Amino acid sequence: MEDHVKQAIRSFDKLLTRNHSLRDEIDHLQRQRCTLAHIYQRLSRELLSQHNFMENLVEKSVLAYDQRSEALAHMLAVRERSKKDTSLCHTETTELKRVIDHEIKLRSFMVKKF
Structure with a gap:
C-alpha cells in the first residue's frame, strides 16, 4: 500500500511538474x-498610412496629368490661333499693299492729268 501511495504521489508530482x-x-x-498582436497593429497602422499616402499620390498624379493635358490642349489652340492670325495678317498686308499701290497709281495719274 505504501509503495502504491508513493507511486501515486510520484506520478502526481510528475503531473504537477509537467502542469507547471x-x-x-x-x-x-x-x-x-x-507582443505579436501589438506588432501586427502597428504594422496595420503603417500599412494603412502607406495606402493613404499612395492614394494621395495617385490623386495628385491624376490631377497633374489632367492639368498637363489641359495645358497641351490650350497650347495647341493658341498655336492654331497664332497661325490663323499670322495668315490673316499676311492677307491683310498684301491687301493693304495692293490698295496703297492702287492709291499711288491713282494719285500719279491724277497729278499727270492736272
Whole structure:
C-alpha cells in the first residue's frame, strides 16, 4: 500500500511538474501573442498610412496629368490661333499693299492729268 501511495504521489508530482512547465509555456506563448498582436497593429497602422499616402499620390498624379493635358490642349489652340492670325495678317498686308499701290497709281495719274 505504501509503495502504491508513493507511486501515486510520484506520478502526481510528475503531473504537477509537467502542469507547471505547461503553464509556464502557456504564459510565455500568451506574452508572445500579446507582443505579436501589438506588432501586427502597428504594422496595420503603417500599412494603412502607406495606402493613404499612395492614394494621395495617385490623386495628385491624376490631377497633374489632367492639368498637363489641359495645358497641351490650350497650347495647341493658341498655336492654331497664332497661325490663323499670322495668315490673316499676311492677307491683310498684301491687301493693304495692293490698295496703297492702287492709291499711288491713282494719285500719279491724277497729278499727270492736272
